[in-house]
Amino acid sequence: MLIDTHAHIYMLENPEMGIIEARNSGVDEIIIPSASEADFEPILDLCHRFDKTYALLGVHPEDCEKFSDSTAKKIIEFAKDEKVVGIGEIGLDYHYSKENKDIQKNCFINQIEIAKMLNLPIVVHDRDAHFDTLEILKSTNAQNVLLHCYSGSVEFMKECCSLGYKIALGGVVTFKNALEPKRVAQEVDINDLMLETDCPYLTPHPFRGQENSPKYIGFTAKEIAKLRNITYDSVCVATSNNARKFFRLSDKIEEEI
Numbered sequence: 465m466l467i468d469t470h471a472h473i474y475m476l477e478n479p480e481m482g483i484i485e486a487r488n489s490g491v492d493e494i495i496i497p498s499a500s501e502a503d504f505e506p507i508l509d510l511c512h513r514f515d516k517t518y519a520l521l522g523v524h525p526e527d528c529e530k531f532s533d534s535t536a537k538k539i540i541e542f543a544k545d546e547k548v549v550g551i552g553e554i555g556l557d558y559h560y561s562k563e564n565k566d567i568q569k570n571c572f573i574n575q576i577e578i579a580k581m582l583n584l585p586i587v588v589h590d591r592d593a594h595f596d597t598l599e600i601l602k603s604t605n606a607q608n609v610l611l612h613c614y615s616g617s618v619e620f621m622k623e624c625c626s627l628g629y630k631i632a633l634g635g636v637v638t639f640k641n642a643l644e645p646k647r648v649a650q651e652v653d654i655n656d657l658m659l660e661t662d663c664p665y666l667t668p669h670p671f672r673g674q675e676n677s678p679k680y681i682g683f684t685a686k687e688i689a690k691l692r693n694i695t696y697d698s699v700c701v702a703t704s705n706n707a708r709k710f711f712r713l714s715d716k717i718e719e720e721i
């Protein structure tokens with residue numbers, strides 16, 4: 465009854481166990497984003513071994529200097545695989561590096577164009593780069609945008625949602641001092657919200673410090689339910705429906721049956 469829209473399962477110590485434990489914890493579908501070209505094949509291999517697991521193809525801003533024409537060709541070729549449900553994770557990250565802004569932007573824009581060409585949704589990584597990210601999304605007229613691990617303000621969230629973009633929240637909302645993410649969890653329209661773990665990173669409380677895994681996503685759902693004063697089940701149902709619609713998972717599930 466839960467969907468993890470962003471799980472780097474292939475980075476876990478034991479990816480197969482991560483998927484099995486997720487199943488036993490009520491996680492139905494898992495979306496696995498790539499960070500670099502080297503991830504494409506291992507992710508697709510996992511997705512073909514486990515039903516209800518799906519792939520995103522894309523190059524993360526931290527790997528942008530390796531993005532080339534041949535990477536673009538590979539994304540287009542691999543996207544023919546029925547397990548691919550989007551392009552990601554792509555975007556801008558000025559936290560670690562501001563020196564290569566132009567290369568990051570170029571890599572981001574190129575992949576938005578690929579997504580548009582293939583009519584696939586995009587999953588966006590934006591760290592300390594809110595202004596430029598929004599500017600690029602607007603100028604490229606990007607459609608079907610999910611802002612993963614949303615870290616901006618309530619005001620910025622409202623602006624993004626008014627453009628039709630969706631927001632994914634993860635374990636950070638369970639952190640005691642994460643006041644702004646908690647406000648975002650309260651204020652966002654439930655129809656614009658999805659859940660994620662971003663595993664192996666950002667493990668929710670009370671497991672902080674351990675390797676994150678989709679099995680912990682319920683702790684994030686619980687915290688959001690508490691913050692919004694609604695039931696846990698209603699958070700699960702709404703966020704799962706949003707994810708199924710956004711990634712068009714229902715068509716995929718029917719194909720698999």
Ligand code: NI
Binds near residue numbers: 470472497553662
């Ligand atoms: Ni990620």
